[in-house]
Amino acid sequence: GSTSTSTATSEPEKKATTEATSEAAQQETTDPETKDLVIYCPHPLEFIEPLVSEFETQTGVSVEVVAAGTGELLKRVESEQGNPLGDIFWGGSLSTMKPQQDLFENYQSINEEYVYDNMKNVEGPLTRFTNIPSVIMVNTDLIGDIKIEGYEDLLNPELKGKIAHCDPSKSSSSYEHLINMLYAMGNGDPEQGWGYVEKLCENLDGKLLSGSSAVYKGVADGEYTVGLTFEEGGAKYVADGAPVKLVYMKEGVISKPDGVYIIKDAKNMANAKKFIDFVTGKDAQTIIIEKLNRRSVRTDVPAPNGLEKIENINLIYDDEELVVEKKQEWLDKFKDIFTSAQ
Amino acid sequence: MNKAKIKWDFWSTMTLVIMAIFALFLIYPLFSLFISGFQDAETGAFTLSNFARFFEKKYYYQSMINSFKVTVSVTFLAILIGAPIAYFMTCYKIKFKGLIEVLVIISMLSPPFIGAYSWILLGGRSGVITKFFLNTFGIELPSVYGFGGILLVFTLKLYPFIYLYVSGALKKIDVSLSEAAESLGCNSVKKVITIIIPLILPTVLAGALLVFMNALADFGTPMLIGEGFSVMPVIIYSEFISEVGGQANFAAAMASIMVLITALLFMAQKYVVNKKSFTMSSLRPIQPKEAKGIKGFLMHAFIYFAVFLSIIPQLTVIYTSFLKTKGSMFTSGFSLDSYRSVLKNAGKAIANSYIYGIIAIIIIILLGMFIAYLSTRRKNVFTSIIDTVTMFPYIVPGSVLGITLLLAFNKKPLLLSGTVIIMIVAFVIRRLPYTLRSSAAILYQISPSMEEASISLGYSPVRTFFKVTAIMMLPGVLSGALLSWITVINELSSSIILYTGNTRTMSVAIYTEVIRASYGTAAALSTILTVTTVISLLIFFKLSGSKDVNI
Amino acid sequence: MSVSISAQEVVKKYGEVTVIPNLSVEIKNGEFFTLLGPSGCGKTTLLRMIAGFNSIEGGEIKFGEQVINNIPAHKRNIGMVFQNYAIFPHLTVRQNVEYGLKLRKLNKEEMKKKIDHILKVVKIEEYQDRLPERLSGGQQQRVALARAIVIHPSVLLMDEPLSNLDAKLRVEMRGAIRDVQKEVGITTVYVTHDQEEALAVSDRIAVMKEGIIQQVGAPYKIYTRPANIFVATFIGHSNLFKGILTTTPEGTFVKFRNGYEIQMDTLVEVTRDKANVIIAVRPEEFSISDKGINAIIKSKTFLGKYVNYELTFDEDMIVPGQPSIEYSQDIGHAERTYEVGDTITLVPNKSKINIFTDDGSQSLIKDVSAYE
Amino acid sequence: MSVSISAQEVVKKYGEVTVIPNLSVEIKNGEFFTLLGPSGCGKTTLLRMIAGFNSIEGGEIKFGEQVINNIPAHKRNIGMVFQNYAIFPHLTVRQNVEYGLKLRKLNKEEMKKKIDHILKVVKIEEYQDRLPERLSGGQQQRVALARAIVIHPSVLLMDEPLSNLDAKLRVEMRGAIRDVQKEVGITTVYVTHDQEEALAVSDRIAVMKEGIIQQVGAPYKIYTRPANIFVATFIGHSNLFKGILTTTPEGTFVKFRNGYEIQMDTLVEVTRDKANVIIAVRPEEFSISDKGINAIIKSKTFLGKYVNYELTFDEDMIVPGQPSIEYSQDIGHAERTYEVGDTITLVPNKSKINIFTDDGSQSLIKDVSAYE
């Protein structure tokens, strides 16, 4: 666990955000009549609720949330080109969205200047929303004396068959982990990391889950001793008092932002832009760190409650272009390794 | 036979209309999907590489082998459990028969994911039952994950199909056939094997086909508890729709392989059914006898045990819906919080579920009976094609189907995306096979002389259909329609793609909770769904005046 | 081995409706016993109780000494021909016939011989490989017959087994049934609507009405000496005339309403003088004569062996409510036939006619008993 | 309105099997026409072709002037009683009967009256609210009958409609059918196995064998002057004797093998001298006499109106392959009956007997034609 500091949003800032939002709306309204906004979002209700209701009270726009898995929603957006039924796509890690960025509208939020440099929307449509490191989640009831500090420790034979890991072709969080371990265990050269993957696959003992949530849920329920997941997934259990803790791999942690995007040709374009501005605004970002166990992309918002301070994490970075390029190859390679390990 | 002439009548018109509907809503979307299986992802050029890739990589073809392992075993197990229960319940006076029937139906009600998750809660590595056995007896139960678990969950979920189908068929057997066997000195077991089973074989096969295909197509369960035991639908699903972004063309190729297999199986089934079906006019249906002695005891024990096992997940769901939760954690103590937090949104979803469901089920029943009639009584190339094509959507994973529909109906003049219509279309084409298969099976048993009698009295074939054939088909139709209804209400995988905020249904609402592990609220929604469905069924059966649940 | 069947105070109810109120009957070992009665009188019901397919609401049925009320049907060693055939639609003709034999561990050859034989007897050997749906009604019925007979059961129950066969085949089949039955000594309970058939094949006949046995006896006895007017009119035709019994020193006389008198020496003694009685005369018991009772011919029907005349009498001569009064003239030898409208004078054959009490419930002829 | 039915060179095949090779028949408007023939000869098949339920592989069937081969069954205005009843199991007795009437725009009251009436006629009014499963076989059959009759179709097709009824009811029912049929003038095609029934009700009878019509004619004609020995032996019983035809100046004689001679004046002229013929004598056409042909009584069966004796003759007197040679004695008047083993001397009634060509294919009696 980690300690936290909480900061209240100060009044003037809040006002500024609100003003900015309404201003933007006035300038760029394509259809001033619309009062609606349709958001495609894979986040759970409890995550969506506070932010959306805040947005609704602030703007008077009525929001309709279409919730489903990231993959499903993405496929929807893809299929609905020409007649988009959604306006905002809220969620989805950057590595997932980058190859699909053509589906989204270019838009620079009014808050871009407050965003960390390495999380700025340089592509055009990809506004960053929060920052999510990969973590190892450990069930403290089951772990016993086994020491878990990083990837290397997962090769402990005592953990054989007790590791929750997802098929990286099915879950973005485990795909992020794959990249993370390739870079971390390959000491910066992903090709060097495959040796570790092979060993890990052996220790998985043929068990490979099929959805991101199965990992954190499984570890929290005591089905698995450790799991490879993303920070928020585990953190909410920590916050809820489950017998779990998060471990930031000592070999290195890649932290990837997820984002919020405007769907191309959105019918409620003005409201969509308002929404982007809202969720990247200080109010919203503060709610995020206070209640939703995520890290803000804003420089002016502190580290969240109960999460490890960013300084204590051994952050490493991947080569985004390479990752996009190699995606299919790596996924295939993982499949082969996993199947032959069985 | 007057071969050359196809008489122009109501049924030929019906054939055309149905063909048109299917061409639009089924063949057009599905075939564009299949075609994409032959296209290169980047260039769109024709290629077989997608198929080659499937058969080259063990990761993929192993999943097909796994799929068959599962489906074949599940089909057998489901028959082994479902058919005897149906037989006992029809031929013997089983205590609490009505309750059992309700429970069987409830056990089918559990929406995808929820059921399997309940099994994890119970039989997972730190599940309630596992722990109980470990702590009290020191016995380590095999975990619910992997092949065994999938088998368990599927079997318990799917044997009711067989049960419903077989019960319907048994009601159409004239008791004198069974008596004739007895009079020749045949004991009950022999009688069942030599007389009853052959007579209901078409129905058993129809049910088995559905179970087989259902097990082959379902990805929710193996996704949750497969643990590396990967099966086809999960792979198709994830290639098509993974968070990571899959490969649609490859997925389409795999879907085509599945559909091909289905089509072959279905044709084999039809062939056998055509050969092995016998009409009987059942004036005296089987009357239940007293179940006495050790035999009676064993029968009761078997039924109660099977039904209890299958109802466990529902019980767990209902139980957990009352647990106190903290975030996604269950804590000790009970509360109604889960209900409170879902209730304000649930009203609309419930209303949607039932309104769409009712519209869909009406269409399903009509289409099902028409197509069944056409394909059994008016056999020709067209009706066979229709009959076969209707089975395709059953095997294509729902979300894939949803997307194909979305792609197909997203442009003018066929702009249906985001509407209620597209949801209902999806419901109908996905859930039609239940009603269709059971209707067709029952038709094989109805003697055409009933229709002839009606025609001889001056009723045209059409009116005869509605006044005699349709009514005599009802037991079969209803057992299928019951399945259709339940599955429509629980339909998820295509609606998740097709719904919008206005057309959100209950199962979508549940799934929304499930995907990010909010099981307390999911359980609450699920319980609401179960309760309302049971109430809806009870009302229906009360109104339709039938004594027992599946008529 | 065949057994005797004994039903004792048997009761059958369908829900609230009592179909058989209280029936007792003894069927002897190896006997050919026929049930005759109007449609719906409970014949099938009784047969099914013996077979074990209907519950028994009261009383006992015994095979030999053994009460069988609770023995399941398949252990009773019966053979049954069902009214609706009930042949197995999924088995060929041969397989249908084979079905029961297979359960009776025979060696292959013997089985084949038996089946070939019975198929030939019922004349369906050429259809042996067909499925039943492709057979005519009569062919199906013969399959049902063969299937029940071939197992040589100890009790053979047949519910109108020949109803769909032509007369010629029917005669042959009943011969075949009779042969097997006598040869192996099977106790047979037979239901038929064909009276000639019943008379021809039965050792004894039971006539039933509304679940109550009216008379049990040998065919000849039943026909010639019916125990009450129900039997008299149900088995064959009987014309019923009102009559009065007079006892004079010369003997006992029955007088028709028109005054024609016949001396009857065969009546029971207890009969009161001047009692009203019913005189039952069968159509063939009339002869043309110059003295007797007069009648006008109302219609005439040719029935092969004989011509049937429907007659009109004076209203008050006859018992009311009869469908017709008939005279049947044997035309193998008849010198002349009559036409509609002719008046003829008939005398009844006094050794054949039957006299019943006024209410028709009892015969007044000596030595007639309802149960023999 | 009733119509005439005309079948012209009709052919019916089931797959490869030809069931009806080439059949032509004219059924007159309003006629009661009966099909008789052995089980499996194609009666049901023909009926179903007329009804429109079987395809027609060749030839035409006309109702009046209209070819109906391609008119769908429901437009033919037929009523049909099916061999297996085919009553609707989901409707009560009353609803079954009502079913066809409902189509025929009647007002409520009239409909009710009609149904009440027919239910009474077939004697099932007390069961009118039952479902068929709770009826006896005969009751079910009567429902089927009522259902077909009540609509007063122009053509009524009945496939053994009375096979499961007792004799008495059957007589009543056939009267009822006859009445309705005559009253409304329905053209009726009737299939039955009961020859007495056929003789009693039919205007004309067609005797079929293996899909081929052997003789069509009035009942009396069919029975007394059969066109060939198939008809002679199928309708009623005929004893077949070998005979020789001799033509002398005194006339034509047929001689039995034992030398007994009968003068026959009614033979066709073309017959050759010394030709071998078959003499067909019905059981009732014999009389006891002192001169004639001798026979030994082999067995004796009581059949109600008469006693049937099975006889043994010298081997070479009789045509081989006959199931039995019989003499039937009318016992309404018979002075004495005989016992098994007795030898009796019989003379055939020469005005009744029939003479056939050696191969049995044709009658030698004057004016006998196969189609009338």
Ligand SMILES: Nc1ncnc2c1ncn2[C@@H]1O[C@H](COP(=O)(O)OP(=O)(O)OP(=O)(O)O)[C@@H](O)[C@H]1O
């Ligand atoms: N569907 C069929 N396929 C092949 N042959 C058939 C079919 N139906 C009937 N037959 C044959 O056609 C012949 C005539 O059958 P049909 O039913 O017309 O006889 P039927 O004269 O009515 O006999 P029955 O008096 O026994 O009812 C029979 O030999 C029968 O086996």
Ligand SMILES: Nc1ncnc2c1ncn2[C@@H]1O[C@H](COP(=O)(O)OP(=O)(O)OP(=O)(O)O)[C@@H](O)[C@H]1O
């Ligand atoms: N399941 C039943 N429920 C109620 N009543 C029934 C049932 N089955 C038969 N009955 C009635 O019982 C009576 C006797 O029926 P049963 O079948 O024994 O008659 P049956 O003598 O065989 O007549 P048939 O000669 O017409 O076949 C009939 O009045 C019939 O309506």
Ligand SMILES: [Mg+2]
């Ligand atoms: Mg009966």
Ligand SMILES: [Mg+2]
């Ligand atoms: Mg027939």
